Amino acid sequence: MAVSEAVRKQYVPSIGIETHVQLNTNTKLFSAVGNDARGALPNSLISHIDTAMPGALPVLNRAAIGLCVRAALALNTQPQKFSRFERKHYFYPDLPKGYQITQYEAPIIIGGYLDVPEQHGSFKVGIERANLEEDAGKNTHPENADYSLVDLNRAGTPLLEVVSQPDIHSPAQAKAFAREMWLTMKYSGVTDGDLYLGQVRFDVNISVSKDSGKLGTRSEIKNLNSFRIVENAVAYEIGRQIELLEKGQKVVQETRGWDEAKQKSLSQRGKEEAQDYRYMPEPDIPPLDLEDEFIKEAGKDSPKLPNDYRESFKELGIDPKNIEDIVSVQDMTEAVQDIKTKAGPAHARRIAFWLHWKTGIYEEEGRVKPAPVATLISLDRMIKLSQMVEDKRLSSTAAKDVFYEMINDKREPQEIAESKNLIQVSDEGEIEKIVSEVLSQNAKAAEDVKKGELKAIGFLVGQVMAKSQGKANPQLAQDIIKKQLGL
Amino acid sequence: MSIAELASQVKSGQRKAADLVDESLKALENKKEYDFFISDVADRARSRAAEVDMQPFGRLAGVPFIAKDNFLTFGGKTTAASNILRPFDAPYQATAIERLEAEGAICVAKANLDAFAHGSSTENSDWFTTKNPHDKSRVPGGSSGGSAAAVALGVVPFALGTDTGGSIRLPASFCGVVGYKPTYGLVSRSGVIAMASSTDVVGPLAKSVEDAALVLEVMSGRDELDSTTIDRDEAPYINLENEIKGKKIGVVQEYMSKGLEPDVKKIIDESIEKFRQAGAAIEESSMPSLPLALAVYYIVCPAEVSSNLSRYDGQRYGFSATEAKDLDESYELSREQGFGAEAKRRIMIGTHVLSSGYYDAYYKKAQIVRTKIINEFERAFEKYDFLVGPVTPNVAFKIGERSSDPLQMYLSDIMTVAANMSGNPAISVPAGTSDGLPVGLQIIGPMRGDRGLLGAARAFEGLNR
Numbered sequence A: 001m002a003v004s005e006a007v008r009k010q011y012v013p014s015i016g017i018e019t020h021v022q023l024n025t026n027t028k029l030f031s032a033v034g035n036d037a038r039g040a041l042p043n044s045l046i047s048h049i050d051t052a053m054p055g056a057l058p059v060l061n062r063a064a065i066g067l068c069v070r071a072a073l074a075l076n077t078q079p080q081k082f083s084r085f086e087r088k089h090y091f092y093p094d095l096p097k098g099y100q101i102t103q104y105e106a107p108i109i110i111g112g113y114l115d116v117p118e119q120h121g122s123f124k125v126g127i128e129r130a131n132l133e134e135d136a137g138k139n140t141h142p143e144n145a146d147y148s149l150v151d152l153n154r155a156g157t158p159l160l161e162v163v164s165q166p167d168i169h170s171p172a173q174a175k176a177f178a179r180e181m182w183l184t185m186k187y188s189g190v191t192d193g194d195l196y197l198g199q200v201r202f203d204v205n206i207s208v209s210k211d212s213g214k215l216g217t218r219s220e221i222k223n224l225n226s227f228r229i230v231e232n233a234v235a236y237e238i239g240r241q242i243e244l245l246e247k248g249q250k251v252v253q254e255t256r257g258w259d260e261a262k263q264k265s266l267s268q269r270g271k272e273e274a275q276d277y278r279y280m281p282e283p284d285i286p287p288l289d290l291e292d293e294f295i296k297e298a299g300k301d302s303p304k305l306p307n308d309y310r311e312s313f314k315e316l317g318i319d320p321k322n323i324e325d326i327v328s329v330q331d332m333t334e335a336v337q338d339i340k341t342k343a344g345p346a347h348a349r350r351i352a353f354w355l356h357w358k359t360g361i362y363e364e365e366g367r368v369k370p371a372p373v374a375t376l377i378s379l380d381r382m383i384k385l386s387q388m389v390e391d392k393r394l395s396s397t398a399a400k401d402v403f404y405e406m407i408n409d410k411r412e413p414q415e416i417a418e419s420k421n422l423i424q425v426s427d428e429g430e431i432e433k434i435v436s437e438v439l440s441q442n443a444k445a446a447e448d449v450k451k452g453e454l455k456a457i458g459f460l461v462g463q464v465m466a467k468s469q470g471k472a473n474p475q476l477a478q479d480i481i482k483k484q485l486g487l
Numbered sequence B: 001m002s003i004a005e006l007a008s009q010v011k012s013g014q015r016k017a018a019d020l021v022d023e024s025l026k027a028l029e030n031k032k033e034y035d036f037f038i039s040d041v042a043d044r045a046r047s048r049a050a051e052v053d054m055q056p057f058g059r060l061a062g063v064p065f066i067a068k069d070n071f072l073t074f075g076g077k078t079t080a081a082s083n084i085l086r087p088f089d090a091p092y093q094a095t096a097i098e099r100l101e102a103e104g105a106i107c108v109a110k111a112n113l114d115a116f117a118h119g120s121s122t123e124n125s126d127w128f129t130t131k132n133p134h135d136k137s138r139v140p141g142g143s144s145g146g147s148a149a150a151v152a153l154g155v156v157p158f159a160l161g162t163d164t165g166g167s168i169r170l171p172a173s174f175c176g177v178v179g180y181k182p183t184y185g186l187v188s189r190s191g192v193i194a195m196a197s198s199t200d201v202v203g204p205l206a207k208s209v210e211d212a213a214l215v216l217e218v219m220s221g222r223d224e225l226d227s228t229t230i231d232r233d234e235a236p237y238i239n240l241e242n243e244i245k246g247k248k249i250g251v252v253q254e255y256m257s258k259g260l261e262p263d264v265k266k267i268i269d270e271s272i273e274k275f276r277q278a279g280a281a282i283e284e285s286s287m288p289s290l291p292l293a294l295a296v297y298y299i300v301c302p303a304e305v306s307s308n309l310s311r312y313d314g315q316r317y318g319f320s321a322t323e324a325k326d327l328d329e330s331y332e333l334s335r336e337q338g339f340g341a342e343a344k345r346r347i348m349i350g351t352h353v354l355s356s357g358y359y360d361a362y363y364k365k366a367q368i369v370r371t372k373i374i375n376e377f378e379r380a381f382e383k384y385d386f387l388v389g390p391v392t393p394n395v396a397f398k399i400g401e402r403s404s405d406p407l408q409m410y411l412s413d414i415m416t417v418a419a420n421m422s423g424n425p426a427i428s429v430p431a432g433t434s435d436g437l438p439v440g441l442q443i444i445g446p447m448r449g450d451r452g453l454l455g456a457a458r459a460f461e462g463l464n465r
Helices: A063-074 A170-189 A227-246 A290-300 A306-314 A318-327 A330-343 A345-361 A377-388 A397-407 A412-420 A427-443 A443-450 A455-467 A474-484 B001-012 B017-030 B042-054 B095-102 B143-151 B169-175 B209-219 B262-277 B290-311 B325-339 B341-354 B360-383 B405-413 B417-422 B448-465
Strands: A010-023 A087-090 A098-104 A115-117 A122-135 A139-141 A149-151 A157-164 A200-211 A221-225 A256-259 A264-267 B037-040 B064-068 B107-110 B160-165 B178-181 B199-205 B248-252 B281-285 B384-389 B426-434 B437-443
Touching: A010 A170, A010 A227, A010 A377, A063 A290, A087 B290, A098 A122, A115 A306, A115 B107, A122 B095, A157 A170, A170 A200, A170 A227, A170 A306, A170 A318, A170 A397, A170 A443, A200 A227, A221 A227, A221 B042, A227 A256, A227 A264, A227 B360, A306 A318, A306 A330, A306 A345, A306 A427, A318 A330, A330 A345, A330 A377, A345 A377, A377 A397, A377 A412, A377 B143, A377 B199, A397 A412, A427 A443, A427 A455, A427 A474, A427 B001, A427 B437, A443 A455, A455 A474, A455 B064, A474 B417, B001 B017, B017 B037, B017 B107, B037 B143, B064 B143, B095 B160, B095 B209, B143 B169, B143 B199, B160 B178, B160 B209, B169 B178, B169 B248, B169 B437, B169 B448, B178 B209, B199 B209, B209 B426, B209 B437, B209 B448, B248 B360, B262 B384, B262 B426, B262 B437, B262 B448, B290 B341, B290 B360, B290 B405, B290 B417, B341 B360, B360 B417, B384 B426, B384 B448, B426 B448
Parallel strands: A221 A256, B064 B107, B064 B160, B248 B281, B248 B384
Antiparallel strands: A010 A157, A010 A200, A087 A098, A115 A122, A122 A157, A139 A149, A200 A221, A256 A264, B037 B107, B160 B199, B178 B199, B178 B426, B384 B437, B426 B437
């Protein structure tokens, strides 16, 4: 790309993101059919409502409205008491009614914001609106076949479409916003948030302008399902737009698709040219008029949000990057928080490290794992293990091994440590004996330490550890070595 | 004999449901020349009758009825009289049908209608035009023309219809039977093929107000499958109180002026006089927005029709054009060949009024006027217990007389659509005849005032006997 960094800096990118959040209700938005299509045979989760049989009427799922209330609160606003549904018309085989039931003129959420952390501090992104709507089914086009297949299992799944203001100004911010929106919706219990299954998807609207007070012409890239792809797509699109403008050309307002293999956005123009959705009030669903009591009930016991935990974890003295890793996994975050409350920050810090170390197997961001470590080991057993380290009965290294064992071994940590012969020797007499032996066998090293070559002390501690089969308390061993050498 | 008496005879063993069903099925054959039904449901009806006879149950034990063919029913096809649904087998039954069956009623046939209920004469049926039982050269009215004819011909004690702009009351008036349009939402629309969702209502056609009230009694009330349904009255709809004496009745001036056939006017005037003699206070009532109701209706209704007919796309059920080479062609040919001219006309009008740039000018404006009509009804019912007027300006017209001119056809609904736009309950009760052709009186009640309205209609029936 021919655009220099200096030129690039003259432009301010403005990015707005629409997040499609699949609500984790038991049943679909308008029919009493299971909402979890994972592993289900095609068209096994459908009713006459989902297939748009003649005479079938939508019946609004109350639980979905409750989740919208929670989403509103998580986005720092109140739900709209009055909202209503509209029909959005187009013909496509995955849309059996020939219209999608959505919200247009009076959505359930208007306003709110999200505080998004970045490397230094945070930035605020306004929420324009969020509307509740039904998802469409899925079309597949088998290769070399003269037919397509339609699976309506997903048709009617409730989606909350959250539309942000164009308050995002860089690819990194776009990624951070997408991640924070995902976390916030997950933490508030609105969605299961499996990005791999498309439970949260992003459409990004991008424009660039030399005048920071004015937005340029935007393009939209639809259906992105990872934070990294959001970042890459935004970066590419900013570059593409600047290049166009620098060449004296214009940015066309259009929808573009992202080609992950080519790392390029491609125009989808022509496909949806002059699409007129003919919005119309949905006559089959009376307008919503939420009662205060319902809002109160739906919003009660709202869980803590990522920012609450970040604040709480500050005093643990963990590296902010590691805190972000922990916050990525809600079970882990909640476990650390519970331990902090129950046993204090020292235990919480230590256990956080263990948990974080074990997240290696959960590295694929955004993928919901069936059984995160934090849920496999009871908090009490974790705290007991941490207490053993606190009491110097177990070295940090040994504790990690025991922790790993505890995932499958349901015995008490003390028993596991004993059976693996890991209990630490903190008996001074015992260690003094070993130290004398080690010093006499390693006279050269002992001399070096005496001369001030402190590096050598590590070698001696190592020897003591080896002789004690790893059970000696290393700190104690070092102190005794120094004492015996008269340092 | 009333439906209640018939049911009690079945329950007491005096009569057999099987015999009643057989009589109706025989009558279907005997009166076939009137082309009032599309298909019979003979097998299912006979087995249901056997079931009822084993242990008679319900307030409608063994009572045969005919459902307009836009009600989803088991035992045969459900077509809405449209080619696009010619092969359609319903996978579930309408709530109204389920409730009637739960009280022992037995559906024996599916009545003819204007395809998708678009029309006022049954001439838009993709099958045939139903003949008026009083004069075979004339239409029975529509769109529930088959249902009205079936009752008038004595084939069944009652039939089900739907009323979106007058589709129960108009054929009731033309055929000389009682046609009841309940308050919007009183009877579930679940399983009824939608025409205009915001004005569609389900109602009975019967020989007497009492029979109609009993059928309403059984069908009405909230249904979890239809979110627009409302609670039914606690008190029974079979209202034996005299709802005329001491009541204030407004005569809708806008319906009594020009365009009314002299004979129709005379019969309505005489009816009003009977109300007066029975102790009602009669006043002239003016509702200036009513003449706009038809214009509003022909924006709102096609808009909803265009939306509701989107699902008939040839992809999942019903007619599908097999020669189509790709998806777009499949949509186009299936709809081109499956829909009749009137459905296409309404889809085009509806699509136009909803399209961007025209929405505000048509649809939005129509909704504003609709609100005005609702307000005028509300104000009128602060003053009056009931409003009365004709159902339609004339008696049944000749087959073919209006079918070439849609605007002329649309005018048939001019006095009925307002109650659909507002949701008020309204009834057509036989009031007299002009040269042997029936004329109905329309009585309109306040929202949810179904019980009082049925009481007034019943009392009028008595006065008119």
